[in-house]
Amino acid sequence: MYKIILLLDFAEEYSKSLMKGINTYSKEKGPWIFCRMPIFHRETVGIDGILKWALEWGADGIIGQLYNDKEIEKFVQAGIPVIAQDFKERFAEIPNITGAYHETGQLGADYFLKKGFTNFAFYGFSDIVWSRERSEGFEKRINSTGHKVHYFEHKKARSTELWYYKPSSLSRWLKSLPKPIGLMACDDNQGQHITEACRYLGIRIPEEVAVLGVDNDEMICDLSDPPLSSIALDVEKGGYDTAKLLDHLIKHGITDYHDIVVKPVQVITRHSTDIYATNDDHIASSLKFIHQNIDKNLHVDEVVKQVPLSRRALEKRFLEITGYPVYKYIFNLRIEKFTQKLLDTDMSVFEIALDMGLIDSKNIARQFRQVKGCSPSVYRSRSRAGK
Incomplete structure (x- = not known):
């Protein structure tokens, strides 16, 4: 029965999701005993104080947010496995809970490009x-x-300054941007700063500035006005993998380690990006129709009927603007919506298919497997178990 110290920001959704994955692994392999150490201990007692407590309690391992301080080697010298969340920079001395950050940025870029932004x-x-x-x-x-x-x-965050409610360099920057524009924020907190600043300045979202965050923290996203679109991350799996690595380090020593990489899953679209940036009214109408009717068994012919263009003309203009044929755009969006329902509800594959107007649940399951590399049921179980 391992004793594990968790030095995390328990108010953050990211940390809560990490703990869900950690707890899932501990129930399978443990049980483990957890000490939830308040994050302010990092400032008040420092590494020496945390290490002293760990030794007195007989801790087997630590998972936490720690500063990039060379004194972190004291844990290594004491033989206590530590896995650190890279909330500032990655550590060289110990394993990190990090992320596929470049991949997340690319996903955000592709999302805006598909919507026609320039x-x-x-x-x-x-x-x-x-x-x-x-x-x-x-x-x-x-x-x-x-x-x-x-x-x-x-250069650094100043959480106590309400700079976005008054004239500032940010407000001047937002006013100066060419519009319409697709704006990606580094996380949901900063995404909400942008939506608040835009509201204060009278900049319309999403018509002038479409805003995308990262983390899919539902409380922050819903608190935003309008609700904030965000990139969801597979954090629970990261937590599960972290606990698995810690188990390995405890059993086999702290020199054989690797980083835990949390991957992006998909974009969750809310009102802050619910727009298509194109001067071509016919393509904008087509995109709006597709998104409004994706929960039906939508076909290309139905899209063609919405605009005064031949199918060939529509296909050509649609491909030039979005980078996808109409059928492929519908296919990708359908898989995205199917995945979202798979993760956000307890409906069966058959029920999700019916909810999306699809008669053949086996066909959507086959298409899902082509894209995701596994069946919908396996994908859901992996995501929820954090495996």
Whole structure:
């Protein structure tokens, strides 16, 4: 029965999801005993105080948010396995709970590109690894299409300053941006800052600025006005994998380790990005019709009927603007919606298919397997078990 110290920000949805995955593994292999250490101990007692408590309690391992301090080696010298969340920068001395940050940025870029945007912006922090690398992935993908990214990056967060409610460098930047523009924020907190600043400035969302966050923290996303679209991450799996690695380190020593990489899952669309940035009214109408009717058994012929164009003309213009044939766009969106229902509800595959107007549940399951590499039931169980 292992004794594990959790030094996490228990108010954050990310940390809560990590703990769900950790707890799932501990129930399978344990049970483990957890000490939930308040995050302020990091500042008040420091590494020496945390280490002293760990030794007195007889802790077998630590999972936590720690500063990138060379004194972290004291844990290594004491033989206590530590896995650190890279909430500032990655550690070189111990394993990290990190993320596929470049991949997340690329996913955000692709999302806006599919919606027809030609103007792009990123808002975040240059001195934090997860923000910096998300911006790099976003920019690399945008640049590959011949476009550029407008940046606004703080050196550090000042959580007590209500800078977005008054004239500031941020408000001047938002006013100066070409519009319409697709703006990716480094996380949901910063995404909500943007929606608040835009509301204060009278900038319309999503008509002028479409805003996308990261983490899919539902409380923050719903608190935003309008509700914030966000990239969901497979954090529970990260928690499960973290506990599995910690188990290995306890049993086999702390020198044989690897980083835990949390992957992005999909974009959850809410009102803040519910728009299609194109000057072609016919394509905009087609995109709006597709998104409004994706929960029906939609076919290309039905889309063609919405515009005064031949099927060939529509297909050509649609491909030029979105980068996809109409049928492929419908297919991708259907799989995205199916996946969202799979993760957000307890409905069976058959029930989800009916809810989306699909008669043949076996066909959508086959298509899902082609895209995701496994059956819908396996995908759901893996996500919920954090495996």
